[in-house]
Amino acid sequence: MDKALITQLIEKTQSRLGDSYAPYSGFHVAAALLAKDGKIYTGVNIENASYGLCNCAERTAIFTAVNEGCKEFTAICIMGGPGGEVKDFCPPCGACRQVMGEFCKGDFVIILATDTEHYKTYTLDDIFPLRFDDSKL
Numbered sequence: 744m745d746k747a748l749i750t751q752l753i754e755k756t757q758s759r760l761g762d763s764y765a766p767y768s769g770f771h772v773a774a775a776l777l778a779k780d781g782k783i784y785t786g787v788n789i790e791n792a793s794y795g796l797c798n799c800a801e802r803t804a805i806f807t808a809v810n811e812g813c814k815e816f817t818a819i820c821i822m823g824g825p826g827g828e829v830k831d832f833c834p835p836c837g838a839c840r841q842v843m844g845e846f847c848k849g850d851f852v853i854i855l856a857t858d859t860e861h862y863k864t865y866t867l868d869d870i871f872p873l874r875f876d877d878s879k880l
């Protein structure tokens with residue numbers, strides 16, 4: 744992926760960390776999702792006193808896009824950390840990988856970053872090789 748685009752996604756992700764609603768875990772996460780048409784959708788984690796209802800940043804971004812009629816994606820950048828301080832990569836949880844698998848192909852790019860100079864890119868096939876999808880139904 745183009746470095747300028749990666750930088751843009753990382754900066755967009757960083758800019759959303761302050762909107763994370765994480766009063767229970769204190770772990771703030773943000774994501775920036777790049778659609779095939781070039782539009783960027785963002786999301787933050789949104790927690791709930793009923794812990795099982797917590798929604799991850801990645802799913803917030805994907806559901807926001809789908810809700811707005813967009814279902815084709817190229818890449819997602821994810822950043823998070825305690826108190827919103829990003830010191831380490833924040834890989835997507837299993838539920839978010841499954842939701843990515845619903846809408847994205849194996850070459851979908853996942854960018855894990857701590858800042859614009861420190862990041863690593865993976866594909867969905869890298870991080871979720873044996874997945875259940877509609878081809879199995």
Ligand code: THU
Nearest residue numbers: 768770772788799800834835836
């Ligand atoms: N979380 C995310 O938003 N994305 C991830 O990839 C991992 C975990 C959130 C869920 C919960 O609000 C908090 O981080 C701690 O698990």
